[in-house]
Amino acid sequence: MTQTLTGGPGLTQERNLVTEVPGPRSRERLARKKAHVADGVGTALPVFVEAAGGGVLRDVDGNTLIDLGSGIAVTTVGNSAEAVVRRVREQLDSFTHTCFMVTPYDAYVDVCEALAEVTPGDHAKKSALFNSGSEAVENAVKIARVATGRDAVVVFDHAYHGRTNLTMAMTAKVMPYKHGFGPFAGEVYRAPMSYPLRDGLSGEQAAARAVEVMEKQVGADNLACVVIEPVQGEGGFVVPAPGFLPALARWCREHGVVLVADEVQSGFCRTGDWFACDHEGVVPDLVTTAKGIAGGLPLAAVTGRAELMDAVHTGGLGGTYGGNPLACAAALGALEEMRTHDLVGRAREVGAILHERLGALAAEHPVVAEVRGRGAMVAVELCVPGTTEPDAARTAAVAAACHAAGVVVLTCGTYGNVIRVLPPLSTTDALLHEGLDVLAEAFAATA
Incomplete structure (x- = not known):
């Protein structure tokens, strides 16, 4: 299997710090950000990136x-x-925009055709393209409501579905999202989510509990859709x-x-299959996608059963930029990379490394209550040893130590006590191991 993808602006694939992190040039730019960007737009690690590729980022200080x-x-x-x-360069030479709702173009249809091939199930499917995961989720709810003639929507504890008004209502965590x-x-x-670390229930027991809530508090006859992340993202990689x-x-x-399967974070090879639903053979009626779909360009989609997608009247779905030609070209390029380099297989390789290394970390540090995830979507939850009481302070300290040492990690979780690891599948084993070495050092330094 090809382990790394080509691409990137000639970056050496190694960690190299020449200043503190963030360095002086990044700090200068941070002052400009403070002057011109709304304070509500935060940053996890205030280094300004000038180049990126493979498994590394290079900042303006040369780190x-x-x-x-x-x-x-x-x-x-x-x-x-x-x-x-x-593919984006080729499209850029042709045109940047016409609006598919005004004059259509092949790339939009090509993406929809590709989505029908890779999403779960072999039934007839159609898609509509949008700009963001929030838009995709909101439109999936619109489609479900029209198709069923019902209004109610059920989501789950710890869910994250977006920042638009409807998706804020669907998102569980209040701060900072709502x-x-x-x-x-x-x-x-x-409804209550299955969270094995915290509820101790089997899948069937947890589902029975959720169904009881839906039947008693909503009623199946009133329910348009159930929206769930097959692996929860912002909620803690549950x-x-x-x-x-x-x-x-x-x-x-x-x-x-x-x-409705919200595969915005878990889709496109990330979990070691094309979609997280595939691990248990679940075939949703509608799938929402974004994030990994287009290699960094803004694109999202709702893909689903043709009869459901066609329930909406003509003109009821769309948007000025939805399915922009450049983003569609990027998506076709990303899908080409996924197939050419067997990124499903690569995600499984990465997952094996992550579980082995993070499992060893858990054995050494009792603060790690659980290592969980699928493929290259893995996290550690930190709790006061011997309990399930979240340890958000230690989590933040570990993340800060990693950042200072030149490794980008993210935190998440309802309680702010989860460190998530989401490496690009273009990274090398050597980089991955070095990053995990730094993570281990951060745990030791904050013990």
Whole structure:
């Protein structure tokens, strides 16, 4: 198997710090950010990047950092992947925009055709393209409501679905995503998620608990759709117990409820299969995608059963920039990279390394309550040893130590106590191991 992808602006694939992190030039630019960018737009690591590729980022001070975040699961194929750059340049030479709703173009249809091939299930499918994961989720709800003639939406504890008004209502965590932004959209209900570390339930038991809530508090006859992340992202990389998703899918099918799989963070090879649903053979009615779909360009999609997608009247779906030609070209390039380099297989290789190394870390540091995830989407949850009491302070300290040492890691979780690892699948084993060495050193230094 080809281990690394081509692409990137001639970057040496190694960590190299020539200044402190952030360095003086990044700090100068941070002052400009303070003057001109709204304070509500935060940054996890205030280094200004001038080049990126493979598994590294180079900042304006000349520091080369190991990337274990992929821009929040976006640059799965790496930054500047060859096929993405080539196809975008070719499209750029032709035209940048016409608006598909005014005068259509092939690339939009090509992406929809490709999505029908790779998303779960062999039924007839259609797609609509948008700009962001939030837009995709919101439009999936619109489609489900029209198709069923029902209004209610069920989501789950710890869910993250976006920052638009409807998706804020669907997102569980208040701070920073919802605080002060209400009132929110109505007819959104929350069911308990399968969270094995915290509930100790089997998948079937957790599904029965969720179904009881849906039937008692909503009623199947009122329910348009159940929206779930097959592996939760911002909520803490929560992997439901085996059997939970299939049981939910059966219940939805029996009651005419649309099952929407939010694969915005987990889709496109990230979990060691094309989609996280594939691990248990779950075939959702609608799938929402974004992030890894287009190698860093803004694109999102709703893909689903043709009869559901066609339920919406002509003109009811769309948007000025949805399915922009450059973003579509990037998506076709990203899919080319995924197939050419067997990134499904690569994600499994990365996952094996992550579980081995992070498992060893857990054995050494009792603060690690659990290592979990699928493929190259793995996290550690930190709790007060011997309990499930979240240790957010230690989590923040570990992340800060990694950043100072030139390794980009991200935190997440309802309680702010989860470190997530999302390396580009273009990274090398050597870079991955070095990044995990730094993570281990950060745990030791903050003990």
